[in-house]
Amino acid sequence: MTPSDRVPVSVGELLDTRPEILGAAAEDFGHLVRRPPLGVLRPRSAAEVRDALVYAGPRGIPVAARAGGHSLYGQGQAPDGIVLDLSALAAVGPVTGDRVTVQAGARWTDVLAATLPHGLTPPVLTDYLGAGVGGVLSAGGLGGASHRHGLVADSVLELEVVTGAGEHLLCSPDRHGALFDAVLAGLGQLAVIVRATLRLSPAPATVRRYCLYYPGIDAYLADQHLLATDRRFDHLEGQARPVADTPDGWTYLVEAVAAHRGTAPPDDRRLRAGLAFGSVEATDLGYAEFAQRVAADEELLRATGEWLHPHPWLNLLLPEDATASVVTEVLRDPGFRDLRENGLVLLYPLLTGALRAPMFRRPRGEVVFLLALLRTAAPGAAGPMVAANRRVYESARAKGAVAYPVNALPMTPRDWRAHYGGGWAALARAKGVHDPHGVLGGGHGMAW
Ligand SMILES: Cc1cc2nc3c(=O)[nH]c(=O)nc-3n(C[C@H](O)[C@H](O)[C@H](O)COP(=O)(O)OP(=O)(O)OC[C@H]3O[C@@H](n4cnc5c(N)ncnc54)[C@H](O)[C@@H]3O)c2cc1C
Structure with a gap:
């Protein structure tokens, strides 16, 4: 099928069908799914976005918006359809x-x-x-x-x-x-x-970043709960990092940040009070430098080529009472052994009461934990890693976990219904009203 078979002339004329453009629209940060569209449109106004949807909708042509292109599993692709490149x-x-x-x-x-x-x-x-x-x-x-x-x-x-x-x-x-x-x-x-x-x-001019190290997960999770609920820090994240000298082979790191107020640095004693960490490091840095901290990693990974390798990432939101067991299980799972060599494991608390957008699914409870398993595969080697993601998703879901759907995780229409639970019917009604031809968002694999 060629674009002119499917796409009306006025939009067809604007469609970019050059092989290199189709090839780029078939890629994303995940480098796991590759589905070229019929063509790419580069709208310059809302009116041009509207024109594309007015044409595509009645003809059942799938449309995917592409902003930064960092989908993990083809969510921003439109096989046999139109990618709206928003650049x-x-x-x-x-x-x-x-x-x-x-x-x-x-x-x-x-x-x-x-x-x-x-x-x-x-x-x-x-x-x-x-x-x-x-x-x-x-x-x-x-x-x-x-x-x-x-x-x-x-x-x-x-x-x-x-x-x-x-x-x-x-x-x-x-x-x-x-x-x-x-x-x-x-x-x-x-x-x-x-x-x-x-x-x-x-925005503060300067922040102080504290790295608090814990030898075991229980004390770590207890302190993360305390820090999330008393909100003493401005920024609160954390990681599990591989080490040789702790009982489970991992150390747990709270990464917490407090702003300098004017010329006054944060009060170290107050911020560390009541916590059970083993050791601590603190560094002052500019807010812009802190906010842009991943840019240096990107530069390095681009230089090694790994930035362009497959990324079978899995992000889950865990209920607090299941966090220790899910994390321990994953860190012992042979299917995730590579996390010790070149992965990143983020583990940090969220307060569900602070998450307002109703479409954002979250597990039960006041405090939940984000577990992000960020892995890089050699080209062609990610298949078993995606399968391991699926296995962990199912096992964690049975304990009340919910996917944060920026994942390399195959999801069936049934999974999506379970994901939205009681909200599915309202979403399906809204879909019928606002996307009656079902052309948008097909890359996520929901069936309407
Ligand atoms: C290195 C890295 C670090 C990350 N860190 C975090 C993090 O700390 N926290 C976090 O929450 N996420 C994080 N993410 C995930 C990231 O937020 C998501 O993957 C996000 O969806 C990427 O957006 P994008 O515009 O770059 O990607 P795209 O592939 O362009 O878009 C992603 C999805 O959004 C849809 N979309 C894009 N534009 C629009 C639009 N205008 N209207 C409607 N739908 C649209 C696309 O169709 C696609 O389904 C990280 C990703 C990477 C690669």
């Missing part, structure tokens, strides 16, 4: 008062670069700022400030969207509120986000 919709600003309006194709690094000169920052940032605004808002967005301020998506005040039905709308809590709620962390099922207005917070 020409990447304007940021101006900053007015405590808010900024950004187009969905911008990267978070550009957002921060625009807000910092005003002494402002998005209240929550993901660890990596190279991801796209559209992709992070459609996933939700978790970071070290989430225990205080919720999701990245929770700082959105207003959205400009084009629905799958081709409606171009402004929405906010007071205007098309149900659509606003369904688009944030909504995995791109109902609409393409064109623009978002974000609330900003004051």
Whole structure:
């Protein structure tokens, strides 16, 4: 089939079908799934996004929005369809008062670069700022400030969207509120986000980063609970790291950050009080340097070539009472042995009461833990790792875990129903209204 067989002439004429463009649209950060579209469109306005959806919808042509291109498992691909490359919709600003309006194709690094000169920052940032605004808002967005301020998506005040039905709308809590709620962390099922207005917070000039080391998981989880609930730090994350000299072969690291207030450094004694860590390191650094910390890793991994290798990542949200058992099981699992050599295991608490976007699924309980198993495979070697992700997902789900769906994890339509639980019926109704032809978000594998 060629593009002209399926795509009406006016859109067909604009479609970029050059092999290198189709090849790029068939790739993502996961490098695990490769499905070329019929063509790529590069809209320059919301009207052009609308034109694409008005044409594609009635003809049943799948459409995927692509912002930063960091999907893990083809979620931003549109086999036999149209990829909307949002790179020409990447304007940021101006900053007015405590808010900024950004187009969905911008990267978070550009957002921060625009807000910092005003002494402002998005209240929550993901660890990596190279991801796209559209992709992070459609996933939700978790970071070290989430225990205080919720999701990245929770700082959105207003959205400009084009629905799958081709409606171009402004929405906010007071205007098309149900659509606003369904688009944030909504995995791109109902609409393409064109623009978002974000609330900003004051940005500190300097922060102090504390690394608190724990030899065992129980004391670690207990202190993470305490730190999440008393909110003494501005940023709270953590990791499991392989070592030789602890009982289970892993050490646990709380990575906590407190801002300097003006010229006053944080009060070390107060911040460390009541904690059971074994050792501690503290470093002062600029806020911008801290926020951009993953950029140096990216540079290194690009230099070694690993950035372009397959990434069979798995992100799960665990109920607190199952966290120790799931983590211990995974860290002992032979299918995850490579985590000791070149993986990264993030493990940090979130307060469910702070996560506001209703589409964002979370396990039961006040405190839950993000477990991110971030692995890199040699080209062609990721198959068993994806299978291991699936196995761990099923076993953790039986204990109440929920996927944070930025994963290399095959999900069936049945899994998705279970994922949304009682919310599935409302989502299906909204899909019928806003994407009646079912052309959006097919890369996630939900069946409508
Ligand atoms: C190195 C790295 C570190 C990461 N760290 C974190 C982290 O700390 N916290 C965290 O929460 N996540 C993290 N992520 C995951 C990341 O937030 C998601 O993968 C995100 O969806 C990527 O967005 P993107 O725009 O770059 O990707 P894309 O592939 O362009 O988009 C991802 C998904 O969003 C959809 N989408 C894109 N734009 C739009 C739009 N305008 N409207 C509607 N749907 C849209 C796409 O169709 C696709 O399904 C990390 C990813 C990487 C690669």
